[in-house]
Amino acid sequence: MRRILILGGGTGGTLVANRLRRALPGDEAEITVVDQDDRHVYQPGLLFVPFGLADPDEITRPRHRQLHPGITFRCAGIQRVDVGAETVLLDDGTAIGYDVLVIATGARLVPEETEGLNAGGWPDGVHTFYTPAGAASLRDALARFDGGRIAVNVIDMPIKCPVAPLEFCFLADWYFQEREIRDRVELTYVTPLDGAFTRPVASAKLAGLLADKGVELITEFNTGSIDTTGSPGRLVSWDEREVPFDLAVVIPLHGGAQYVTRSQGLGDELGFITVDQHTLQSAAAPNVFAIGDATGVPASKAGSVTHFEGEVLVENILRFLAGKLLDASFDGHANCFIETGFGKALLIDFNYDTEPVTGHYPAPVGLPLLKQSRLNHLGKLMFQSFYWHGLLPGRDIPGIGSAMPMRGKSGLADGRASTTTAAGSKRAS
Amino acid sequence: MPTATYAGHEVLVSDDGFFTDPGQWTEDMAPQIAKGEGIDHLTEQHWQVIKFMRHEYEDKGTGPTVRVLGKTSGVSIKELYQLFPKGPAKVAAKVAGIPKPRGCI
Numbered sequence: 001m002r003r004i005l006i007l008g009g010g011t012g013g014t015l016v017a018n019r020l021r022r023a024l025p026g027d028e029a030e031i032t033v034v035d036q037d038d039r040h041v042y043q044p045g046l047l048f049v050p051f052g053l054a055d056p057d058e059i060t061r062p063r064h065r066q067l068h069p070g071i072t073f074r075c076a077g078i079q080r081v082d083v084g085a086e087t088v089l090l091d092d093g094t095a096i097g098y099d100v101l102v103i104a105t106g107a108r109l110v111p112e113e114t115e116g117l118n119a120g121g122w123p124d125g126v127h128t129f130y131t132p133a134g135a136a137s138l139r140d141a142l143a144r145f146d147g148g149r150i151a152v153n154v155i156d157m158p159i160k161c162p163v164a165p166l167e168f169c170f171l172a173d174w175y176f177q178e179r180e181i182r183d184r185v186e187l188t189y190v191t192p193l194d195g196a197f198t199r200p201v202a203s204a205k206l207a208g209l210l211a212d213k214g215v216e217l218i219t220e221f222n223t224g225s226i227d228t229t230g231s232p233g234r235l236v237s238w239d240e241r242e243v244p245f246d247l248a249v250v251i252p253l254h255g256g257a258q259y260v261t262r263s264q265g266l267g268d269e270l271g272f273i274t275v276d277q278h279t280l281q282s283a284a285a286p287n288v289f290a291i292g293d294a295t296g297v298p299a300s301k302a303g304s305v306t307h308f309e310g311e312v313l314v315e316n317i318l319r320f321l322a323g324k325l326l327d328a329s330f331d332g333h334a335n336c337f338i339e340t341g342f343g344k345a346l347l348i349d350f351n352y353d354t355e356p357v358t359g360h361y362p363a364p365v366g367l368p369l370l371k372q373s374r375l376n377h378l379g380k381l382m383f384q385s386f387y388w389h390g391l392l393p394g395r396d397i398p399g400i401g402s403a404m405p406m407r408g409k410s411g412l413a414d415g416r417a418s419t420t421t422a423a424g425s426k427r428a429s
Numbered sequence: 430m431p432t433a434t435y436a437g438h439e440v441l442v443s444d445d446g447f448f449t450d451p452g453q454w455t456e457d458m459a460p461q462i463a464k465g466e467g468i469d470h471l472t473e474q475h476w477q478v479i480k481f482m483r484h485e486y487e488d489k490g491t492g493p494t495v496r497v498l499g500k501t502s503g504v505s506i507k508e509l510y511q512l513f514p515k516g517p518a519k520v521a522a523k524v525a526g527i528p529k530p531r532g533c534i
Contacts, residue, residue, distance in 0.1 A: 156496050220516070222495060224506070238495075238510045253496070269497045298531060 002029045002321060005088060005098035007078060008257075009035035009063035011043075011392070012292030012306045013104035018068045019314040019394035029321075032072040032096065034088070038063045041132060042387055044303065044380075047164050047339065049135035050142055051175045056132035059384075066392045078105070081263040083285040100317055103273050103282075103290040105260075107160055107301055111252035114155055116226030123228040126248045129168065130160070141247060142175065147184030148246030153235055154191050155223045155253050158272075160293055160301045162198060163348075165189070165251050166206055167339045173213040174341030188216040190235060190243050195219060202348050202356040205370050209340060218243060226250065254301070256294060272296035277352070278328035280313050287320065289313055297332070299352065304335040307391055308402040314394075333404040335361070337380035345376035351404040359410040362400055366408055435461050440526075447522060447529040451486060454526025462524045466515060475512055475524075478502055482525035492522040492530035 004020060006013045017033050024031075045059030064073040077091035081103075087095045109130055111117035117126070127138040150172065154165050169189050176182040189196070189210060195203035196210060196217060210217050224238040226248065235243040256271025265284045267273050273290035274283045277297040282288035291313050292306035299305045312330040319326055332352030337345045347367050348356035360366040367376055390397065430449065433442045435458035441449045446465075448454055459479060463471050471479075481502045485493045495518045499506035509517035518530050 156494070222516075238506060239514060239516070269493075269500050 001027070002099045003097060004029055004031045004100045004102070004317070005096055006031065006033045006102040006104060007035075007081075007088065008104035008106060008292075008294065009033045009038075009067070009073065010040065010104060010106050010292070011303050012106075012294070012310065013102065014040070014063070014066045014392045015307065015310045015394050016102055016104065016291060016313055016317075017071050018066075018392065019310065020317060021068045021070050022394065023314065023318055024321075026070050030072070031070070032074060033063075033067060034074045034076055034078065034090070034096070035063055036075070036077045038073075038075055040066055042384055043160065044164075044387075045384060046129050046132065046135045047167055047171070049132070050129050050138040050168070051171050052139060052143075056136055060132065061388065066388070068393070078257070078259040079262065080259050081266055081288075083263070083265065083282075083288055086285075086287070099287060100320065101288045102313070102317070103260075103266075103288065103294050104292055105257040105294050107158070107254040107293040108257055108271075109252045110255045111250075113253045113255075114226060115224065116228065117250070117252060123226070123233075125228055125233050125246065126226060126250055128250050128252060129164075130251060138249065142172075145185075145247055147181060149186045149188065149232065149244060150247045150249065151188045151190055151235055151243050151245035152249045153221075153223055153243075154193075154251045156192050157198075158270075158301055159251050159254050161336070162300055162302075163206075163336050163338045165191075165249075166196060166210070168249060169210060169215045170213060170341040171339060173215065182214075186216070187214065188218060188243060188245075190218045190221045190223070192222045193219060199350060199355050202350075202370065205346075206338075209372075213341070260294075268296045270296075276328070277332065278312075278330050279316055279326040280309060280330060281316065281320075281326060289317060297330075299332040300334045300336070302334055302336060303387070303391075305333065308333040308335075310394070311396075311402040329403065331403050333402060337376055337383065339377065339380055340372050343377050344372040344374055345380050346370055346372050347376045347379070349404060349409075354404060354406075354409075357409050360408040362405045362408065364408045369409070443529065445529065448526040449528060451483070451527045458526065459524050462526070466513075466520050466523060468513070468520075468524070471524075472512075474504060474508070478504055478509065478512060478517070478521050479525040482521050482527060486522075486525075486527040492518060492525075492527050494518050494530060 006017050040061050040063040042059040045054045048054035079089040079091050081088050087097050089095050129135040129138050176185045196206040197203040222238045223235050225236045227234045232244040232246050256267050260267040260271040273295050275290045275295050280289050291309050293301040316326045335349045339345045349361045350356040358370045361369050430441050432439050440453040513520040522530050
């Protein structure tokens with residue numbers, strides 16, 4: 001009997017547990033999932049809460065209910081991982097041994113690393129929508145807001161779902177137009193990046209959308225502190241620039257789970273797990289793997305990335321258990337619907353080597369890429385149902401494999417396509 | 430690919446002036462690169478950061494972000510901005526002769 005231990009019962013941990021349970025007979029492997037709580041939040045839904053379009057309760061379900069029969073769920077905090085002894089020590093003092101460890105504990109918000117957010121709790125006028133409670137409190141603050149300056153600020157990368165703060169701006173423009181007070185609200189997007197987004201083609205497109213919607217863009221702003229002692233409040237950068245605000249929507253710094261920093265050799269300076277970016281195997285030990293936001297791979301921290309990683313990871317765990325060579329096929333594939341307000345959305349699709357471009361996904365007849373459309377908005381809405389009933393149970397989407405498709409994309413020569421597959425993609429999708 | 434001449438040697442640089450081959454960099458080039466970035470004199474603390482940048486690059490294949498520099502270089506973020514006012518991660522990478530830090534996605 002092999003013992004597979006999965007830390008984290010979110011998107012990655014759940015889908016890997018369910019896929020492994022289906023692939024391995026009950027008498028060959030026991031599968032245990034550990035999480036510190038039993039609340040599984042559909043995180044893409046948090047964006048809609050501040051605008052009254054979703055409620056925290058309706059996007060939250062019990063973690064254990066998403067796990068298939070034959071998987072043990074254990075609710076406990078994690079103290080540390082000892083890769084040498086192949087043991088995980090829990091906060092309650094028990095130690096669990098493993099033959100294969102999967103780390104899927106995601107990213108953690110660390111607002112306390114920013115001056116002004118470190119005095120216990122969020123000051124008046126400063127909000128975030130990255131937690132269910134924060135999103136609900138922001139909803140109330142927006143409902144009371146009748147004019148003034150709103151600054152939306154990403155403190156530093158990496159963050160979960162790097163397009164969400166932009167989507168927030170687009171939806172805020174729609175929300176205040178609906179309330180017929182848009183002319184009294186100044187919206188500013190303040191980012192440490194040198195453009196609206198990380199990738200050049202998408203960045204230009206998104207900067208254009210911000211301009212169309214009357215959202216001011218301030219780039220290369222590295223927030224050092226948030227000062228709420230006076231009115232208005234101020235975002236202050238390390239190089240001493242200032243952005244005044246009446247209401248700030250802040251995406252705080254992110255780090256890995258705290259036990260990672262207590263576990264020798266497991267993570268990087270920020271607590272993200274160091275893994276091979278194509279196999280997802282840990283640098284610390286061959287029987288340790290990581291998935292999703294918990295990893296330090298240079299891909300977006302997003303559910304779609306986790307989903308695509310899941311297929312490769314499960315295959316690799318099965319290969320590892322069978323003593324075979326790993327499949328180095330994860331290509332960094334990410335796929336995001338970007339809600340742009342007024343019932344429209346655009347879609348971007350990219351990987352480690354290929355920029356988001358125009359065209360259609362997943363093939364020449366499909367959803368339009370990098371272009372606002374109602375179809376993409378419906379795709380985003382439908383995704384929530386697929387998340388609970390398709391993605392977490394570990395079902396494949398017909399016609400969509402983990403490797404990024406090149407069909408349907410504009411302006412990509414065959415040579416460009418082959419650099420992607422050179423990463424080792426053997427999987428035909 | 431563009432080139433630049435530092436300490437009498439021609440080196441390959443990217444469009445925005447970062448070394449593309451860190452092996453071409455030597456310590457005597459640093460003061461001249463720094464001058465181009467508005468830093469007239471390299472102090473011991475500048476050198477501490479420059480050496481750290483090169484070490485990180487050799488170790489990880491990319492220069493660190495400002496946040497990681499603040500956590501690991503032994504120099505606080507505030508001091509890093511005093512040393513490299515135009516942005517520590519980018520300017521220190523340029524002076525240290527390593528490619529532009531990839532940053533996070």
